Amino acid sequence: MGEALNTQMGEVFLDDQRIPFGKEMLKQFLFDSKFKNLNHGSFGCFPRVIRDKQQKYREACEFQPDPFIRYQYPKLLDKSRAAVAKVLNAPVETVVYVPNATTGVNTVIRNIVWNTDKKDEVLYFSTAYGSCAKTIEYISEVHGSLVESREINLTYPIEDEDLLTRFKDAIKASRASGKRPRLAMFDTVSSLPGVRMPFESLTTICKEEGILSLVDGAHGIGHLALDLSALDPDFFTTNAHKWFFVPRGCAILYVPERNQPLMRSTVPTSHGYVAKTGSSFRNPLPPNNKSEFVNNFEFVGTIDNTNYLVAPDAIEFREKVCGGEKAIMEYCHKLAKEGGKAVAKILGTRIMDNSTETLTKDCCLVNVLLPLEISPSKVGGKNCIDPGNQAIATEWMQEELIEDFNTFMPIYFFEGQWWTRLSGQIYLEPSDFEWAGAALKAICERAGRGEFLNVAKKV
Structure with a gap:
């Protein structure tokens, strides 16, 4: 038991255990030797040593379930929350764990008490992550006319100043229609397309306009240098399992103390909830002196949350094996952008960026235009797909990348064109992007010849 619960830093790694990025670092992860992981951004991954540490916690729980869950966990x-709070530069009492960023967003939106004068609006961008945008749609549906949503359409590439202008214009339009822009949700880095958003400026505008800011930082910790005390959003959630090498699913929900009274319940509601009218149902877990907010999120139903406990070990791995946050981010940002350009050169296309290159600045994701045309007729020298086959072709290409190339790259149709999104990560190197370019070129040529139609006919 003592060995399994030993959480002192340094028990896993030596003081000097740096490993070069690229193929040498790849050995630290659990991928099949034939699989090339170019889509780190969707589900993340974690080193073998973190897997082993999590297993120790699982074993400790199985040795003595009640003592572990009730008293040791x-x-x-708390130690784990303190470790990630330091990375985020946030007070530890403002940081709790949730399973994923979607749960974080749901927790915030479902806890807001909407005004009864039927004027509240939630603002969000057209590139919002689907599940989070659907949460806003759900709240609007359930609460009827009490709260409505206002989508801000984005077209890419777009300059940051133009995006901010559209945001300000949406606020003005909301108020001009007699509504109250109550809350705005926006990304740090959006999903598809995978581009950096000016979330710092958006947060500032929300403060100036008296609007609650909800930052979906799914691509946040481990991806961007974050300082939540300086940013000071009203709510911020970030996945630790995407870029921070913590096992799935693990995310952080940051709520400054001024807003914690608004977060009445976890999702789902559990033992930590304290009804304003009092309750005859006691909390069966040991009492503590923590704040109502922290206590609320400490235990949310019985589930294996040992992944929450290894965040300090992931931090240690990143520091001692990888050289620290700055080294990791600099490598991943540079690899994504330069690797994306190399892929675009092979394909004869381009990456998605604006004139000031802010879409790819400090970003581990890159979007590359595919050499495919949407056209009802063939065009000489072009890979053409009929508009009616757009969805079928897209799914076929993704599946064929798995079947024939042992990889996965998100392929998506956006603003009349096909794009792919690639991830920069410390276990990849430039040659992996060159390989990706060749694979994409081959799959686009096959799609242009209509190979996906043969599969569709068989189905």
């Missing part, structure tokens, strides 16, 4: 969780 809360202490370990």
